[in-house]
Amino acid sequence: MTRPDLSPTDRSTIKRGKNRAMTDRSALHDVLDAGLVCHLGVVVDGSPLVLPTGYGRDGDTLYLHGSTGARSLRAAADGVDVCVNVTVLDGVVYARSVFHHSMNYRSAVVHGRATLVTDDDEKLHGLRVLTEHLAPGSWGHARLPNRKELAATAVLALDLTEAAVKVRTGGPVDDEEDIGTVPAWAGVLPVRQVFGEPEPCHLQPEGTPVPGHVRRRAG
Amino acid sequence: MTRPDLSPTDRSTIKRGKNRAMTDRSALHDVLDAGLVCHLGVVVDGSPLVLPTGYGRDGDTLYLHGSTGARSLRAAADGVDVCVNVTVLDGVVYARSVFHHSMNYRSAVVHGRATLVTDDDEKLHGLRVLTEHLAPGSWGHARLPNRKELAATAVLALDLTEAAVKVRTGGPVDDEEDIGTVPAWAGVLPVRQVFGEPEPCHLQPEGTPVPGHVRRRAG
Structure with missing residues (x-):
């Protein structure tokens, strides 16, 4: 399925730092796939509410989920506008001037109206996508949701039609007159997210092997 | 200065997972200090807009900044309600059931009306706080903002009165009947953000030493 490139609307068009805007859909997918x-x-009672939550992507659908009682999910399921941001931080940019200090990052913004997934098959599919994003391999390994659990989980689907991606890479962009004259160190301190050593639950027999899908992730 | 504990209003009171809510102000400070x-x-034209940005904390004031032209900053400086979220991800929680998969995290939500800092001294102070949060040591090392740069930067101050903190730690919380019967591995895969090897700007002489404030951070 071919989808158009990004930024068809005013609110999803990047106004600042246009040179950092990416317009191909694969850039959007890459950022969404890289975040956790x-x-x-x-908007709740006229005020913004921003909360972190898990997500997963299948094609051009973003799935979100949470307890059926969660305030942000309830609001988002009401057919109102939502905004989802996924940001991956890649580095701290040290410039010769404080003013040009910056960050390297990849950031995706999605606007739209989320729909509450009510069909059980699609709900299971959405949960599979969400689970495999958070914990690849867990869907075929852990116990799958039963009827009661399925009922207690709200799954929202958000179409990726209206989205924008902004990426900053590379070193500092200093003022010409500061280069060679200001003695401050300039460069990038890379930032990345890493997985540590798996910590087994104490309720399982000691020496239970860590399965491949977890072990591989720990690196 | 003694400030009251958190959650004085309805919207900043945690409704779901009350057992994960922290009510002491130091927990709020810790999360804000840990994030980058x-x-x-x-809210822009009735729709939510969520964008990543740098910040810094001084006491019970959160400073934000950005270009004077940035849409989100302009909106936030208009004396309207804003919501700031800082989330630090600490681990992926693998449970015996897909349903109980979770994340370990520390998350702070701040509600309020940001004020545009107009006094030059306070603006400089805010920028110092912001810079030292992003790049500790840079304020005394890099060239400080000049008059033109100061004018091109919007600094917002947000009071930390109305805030909530939610923290999840520890292993999976599985259903009793799954423990010992479901063969899935259960435990936590720790997640953390690390700094890599500094990458010097190619415009400075080769062999320029990486200063202590950058070197120490890389670990």
Whole structure:
């Protein structure tokens, strides 16, 4: 399925730092696939509410989920506008001037109206996508949701039609007159998220092997 | 200065997972000090907009900044409600059931009306706080902002009165009947953000030593 490139609307068009805007859909997919937590924004009683939540992507659908009682999910399921942001931090940029200090990052913003997934098959599919994003391999390994658990979980689907991606890479962009004259160190301190050594639950027999899908992730 | 504990209003009172809510102000400070990027939510034309931005904390004031032209900053400076979220991800929680998969995290939500800092001395102070949060040691090392740069930067101050903190730690919380019967591995895969090897700007003489404030951070 071919989808159009990004930024068809005013609010999803990047106004500042246009040179950092990416317009191909694969850039959006890459950022969403690289993050682990998204920030979901909704308007509640006229005020913004921003909360972190898990997500997963299948094609051009973003799935979100949470307890059926969660305030942000309830608001988002009401057919109102939502905004989802996924940001991956890649580095701290040290410039010769304080003013040009910056960050390297990849950031995706998605606008739209989320729909509450009510069909059980699609709900299971959404949960599978969400689970495999958070913990790849767990869907075929852990116990799958039963009827009661399925009922207690709200799954939202958000179409990726209206989205924008902004990426900053590379070293500091200093003022010409500061280069060679200001003695401050300039460069990038890379930042990345890493997985540590798996910590087994104490309720399982000691020496239970860590399965491949967890072990591989720990690196 | 003694400030009251958290959660004085309805919207900043945690409704779900009350057992994960922290009510002491030091927990709020800890989360804000541990994060590097915040997510700023504002309402623009009735829709939520969530964008990542840098921040810094001084006491019970959160400073945000950005270009004077940035849409989210402009909206936030308009005396409207904003919501700032800082989330630090600490681990992926593998449970025996897909349903109980979770994340370990520390998350702070701040509600309020940001004020545009107009006094030059306070603006400089805010920028110092912001810079020292992003790049500790840079304020005394890099060239400080000049008059033109100061004018091109918007600094917002947000009071930390109305805030909530939610923290999840520890292993999976599985259903009793799954323990010992479901063969899935259960435990936590720790997640943390690390700094890599500094990458010097190619415009400075080769062999320029990496200063202590950068070197120490890389570990």
